[in-house]
Amino acid sequence: MTSTLSTVPCKVIVDAMGGDNAPLICVQGAVQAQKENSDIEVFLIGRKLELEKILKEQTLYFDPERIIDASEVIEMGDKPAEAIKVKKDSSIVRGCELIRSGKYDAFVSAGNTGAMMAASTFIIGRIAGISRATMGSFFPNESGITTIFDVGANVDSKPMHLLEFALMGSIFVREIYGITNPKIGLLSVGEEDSKGNKVTLETFALLKKTNLNFIGNIEGRDILKGTVHIVLCDGFVGNIVLKFGEGFKSFLQHLLKQQAEKSLYAKIVLLMARNTLRKAMKSVDPQEYGGVPLLGVKGISIIGHGSSGPKAIKNMVLRAREMHQKRIVQRIGDAVKEYGLEKESDKNDQ
């Protein structure tokens, strides 16, 4: 069935107005993605006149029929819940509506994260049986990639929510990275079964009863070690860890600059090692990952970093195609039924 589906072009809408450097980088990323992939139909959504002007200025070609006009813009600083109510003709709201219509396969945006999560959850809607959608993220580790669920969509998650995240994360990692039975670790303050807070202790007991590949508690140091494929945690913890990790690169640059200022020798060797250091740090560059998926909604919604460049936008489009080809949304729906979560959902809904 997958092979049949993959012959039909995947329709991906790119939010042209999302991100710190929109619309320019979004247009560039979309053009690039389209040029290189004939099995994707890329669409741009945003202020049509503005986009056409950019295309002209940059001497880029993009099929004008694939530019969807949306007059409003949800800014990075807008309050999500309010913005999606008020700005009905924004690229984010309209993009999610088009996904709900079923005529398009995926929506990607580097815009206001909260607004993307809210619009995806409320407009596209959650998969039956899923009480909370989850946003995952990626960390390079010593042997590959660690995924971490949740990184900010949810705070005060209940054990049942964490179970849902584990289930959705497992499907994502299995399908996208081809890891048959991904190892899940519960992020805690010690490896022993008895370590944790009230929620993780209950989650531990719950996960033990499933047939997920749950290996037990892990600690903060295991994230970069790559002890597990999936790090499971509440979004409050995951978001803090993610943002803390994002600060490493600039902190390292600061430390090196300090040394360079102290001695001429240091300055010279660091200049010589500059490219090597840059290459080494490439794996921690969010641009490479091409956005993070919001799992649990009835469609493909990918959220990019505000600082995304054209490459990140392109990678988000490619990730969208992959999620579409591998039928992640349908597979999550199937797993929910298999696990009997549909009945549980009402109890855990908030």
Next chain:
Amino acid sequence: MTSTLSTVPCKVIVDAMGGDNAPLICVQGAVQAQKENSDIEVFLIGRKLELEKILKEQTLYFDPERIIDASEVIEMGDKPAEAIKVKKDSSIVRGCELIRSGKYDAFVSAGNTGAMMAASTFIIGRIAGISRATMGSFFPNESGITTIFDVGANVDSKPMHLLEFALMGSIFVREIYGITNPKIGLLSVGEEDSKGNKVTLETFALLKKTNLNFIGNIEGRDILKGTVHIVLCDGFVGNIVLKFGEGFKSFLQHLLKQQAEKSLYAKIVLLMARNTLRKAMKSVDPQEYGGVPLLGVKGISIIGHGSSGPKAIKNMVLRAREMHQKRIVQRIGDAVKEYGLEKESDKNDQ
């Protein structure tokens, strides 16, 4: 009053049996601390015969009358609560008893962290009005040092506990780093007042009512930026962040090794830059900080990293002296009274 006190030598007991490389490194650290500081009386507690043998082998001098015999050892893997009950003649239990006796000023150990926290809390006892003791830690930042409270002593902290941590942390940072009115940030998932989980939102409201220098919510990225002097969080979050950060150095080494294996040029420039890189990373070395204080107990208790070397042990002794000279314990007691926490304590005790 401080000046009168500081002329009396400060009596610091070093746990000779604590840490991955005990007793050797503890003996070395204690000898070094004693040699360099005539205003400190250093004591060693542990298996006396074993310690005397090491001193002889290493041709080191340490006053035999300052070696306190304790026949048992709490191992790194022992369960804290059980260990302090069963191993009554262990260096950790005996050390804390000696602090309670009032005849010694401070106890430092690189041993089992949980056992040190439990023994300090239950044997030395908490300051009246403090419902939970807190363990802080240090992160270098782009302009100095960020302290983070709590890093593992407490999970499921209530807003009132976080207020206590903020108060104790403020006194510590003010006295030790000489920062008059240290800035406190509440670690959360966004800077806006409305961002957070149930506990941080309540804590936010509580802190706003105090005269502490609370600047509001901060995010994970602010830890290394040095936006605040004190990062306030529940011990579950703090412990994960701390351990995640500890993994950064070895992950960077892994990334550089990868590059060195890819090209001869990379190998050569990295070899040349080796010392410079090492120096740059020195600020993230836990050895430099000399252990973390457990605040809120009626005595000075400093807990070191299991991997502590002689230098870290020595630095723990120096930190103990500083805390003694600056009367941190008394100042916390005074602040508790001033804030009227004594009356609140029973409600929040667990």
